[in-house]
Amino acid sequence: MTSYLLTAQQLKQTRKHMAVKNIKAVLPSIKVNMGGNVIEQPLPHRTVEYIDPFLLIHHWKDELPGGQTQAELGVAPHPHRGFSPVTFVFQGAIRHQDSLGHDAVVSAGGTQWMFAGNGITHSERPGKALAQNGGTLEIIQFWVNAPAKHKMEMPFYKPITKEDTPLIEEEKHRIQVVCGEYAGVKGNVTYYSPLNLLRVATEKGADFMMALETGHNTIIYLLDGQISINDRPKPKIWCG
Numbered sequence: 001m002t003s004y005l006l007t008a009q010q011l012k013q014t015r016k017h018m019a020v021k022n023i024k025a026v027l028p029s030i031k032v033n034m035g036g037n038v039i040e041q042p043l044p045h046r047t048v049e050y051i052d053p054f055l056l057i058h059h060w061k062d063e064l065p066g067g068q069t070q071a072e073l074g075v076a077p078h079p080h081r082g083f084s085p086v087t088f089v090f091q092g093a094i095r096h097q098d099s100l101g102h103d104a105v106v107s108a109g110g111t112q113w114m115f116a117g118n119g120i121t122h123s124e125r126p127g128k129a130l131a132q133n134g135g136t137l138e139i140i141q142f143w144v145n146a147p148a149k150h151k152m153e154m155p156f157y158k159p160i161t162k163e164d165t166p167l168i169e170e171e172k173h174r175i176q177v178v179c180g181e182y183a184g185v186k187g188n189v190t191y192y193s194p195l196n197l198l199r200v201a202t203e204k205g206a207d208f209m210m211a212l213e214t215g216h217n218t219i220i221y222l223l224d225g226q227i228s229i230n231d232r233p234k235p236k237i238w239c240g
Contacts, residue, residue, distance in 0.1 A: 021218055023229060029059065035075050037062065042221070051217050053193040055083060056143040059221075061091075064126060066134025070095060074125030080116035082151035084144040084191065087112040088178075088199060090223065092137035093127030102157040109162025111178050113189050115146070117155035140221065142197075150192040160188050165199075172206035175199070182210070 025048055029040035040059040044050060064073065074094075087094060093107040098114065099121040106112050107127070114122060126137050146153075160178065166185050168175040179187040180196030187197065194216070202208050204225070212218055220227075 021212060032058075034058070034060075037075075050145075051219055053145040053195065054142055054217075054219060055145050056141075057219075057221065058141045059139075059223075060141075061136070061138040063136055064092075064130055064134045066132060068131045070125040070128055070131045073131055075123060077121050077123045079119060079121045080114075081119045082116060083146055084113065084115045085122075085141055086114075086144055086179075086197070087124070087139050087141045090138040090140070092130045092135060092139075094137075094139060095125050095127050096122060096157065096159065098122035098155075098157060100155060100157065104157075104159040106159045106161060109165070109176075111160040111165065113158045113160060113179075115153070115156045115191075117146075118152040120155040120157075122157075140223070144191065144193065144195065146192045153192070158189060164188060172203040173208055174201045 027042045027045045027048060029042040030045075031038055032041045037060060041057065042059070043054060043057040050056075077097075077099075087106075089106050089108055089110050089112070091108050093105050094112060095103070095105045096112050096114070097103045102122075104112075105127045112124075114120065125131070130137060162176075166177045166187060168177065168183055168185055175182060176199040177185050177187040178197040178199060179189040179191055180194075180198075181187070182196060182198055194213070196213065196216075198210075200208065
């Protein structure tokens with residue numbers, strides 16, 4: 001793992017031009033059935049169809065009993081085109097297989113990144129040990145749109161392990177830079193849309209501030225715990 005330790009002076013320099021954004025929408029999750037799996041879906045929402053470039057967000061957390069095969073679990077082969085399904089793995093492991101011959105398992109802390117381009121078929125299932133032995137599976141999947149001029153590019157797939165994800169360590173925060181750039185640290189994926197994807201863990205009671213790109217939409221999804229902005233508590237997801 002590449003780890004970066006930023007000093008207070010570096011953080012101050014990085015954030016001195018920080019944009020101030022107002023909250024435009026608060027979107028609670030709804031429960032939907034996906035192939036027999038009940039998952040949380042904050043996007044699309046009845047009041048917000050998409051938040052460019054994000055088309056969909058799914059959060060799946062499940063306790064697997066064990067004694068099963070991978071073929072009995074997860075999502076069977078299905079096609080995509082013109083965008084990227086991006087999966088953050090928080091607990092357990094996910095196996096990806098696709099029509100281009102890719103076959104990889106990414107465990108907790110890692111990311112599955114697939115660009116569907118001009119067309120690809122893939123399956124997503126819990127790892128073999130998780131299916132056999134049981135345990136907790138928790139993932140979040142984002143559908144990230146691609147600009148029209150790039151939708152028919154060749155597909156690609158990139159598994160990113162926790163160890164391969166650049167990590168910024170601050171006094172009370174740990175920030176994984178999956179895509180884009182934060183505080184001068186670049187992620188391992190270059191995408192067709194200008195995009196920063198971060199996984200942030202903070203200590204209880206800590207304040208967190210980050211620099212925002214001018215003109216970018218911003219989404220925050222709260223996985224665990226509680227959070228407030230401007231002293232107001234917020235549910236799962238909001239954008240500005």
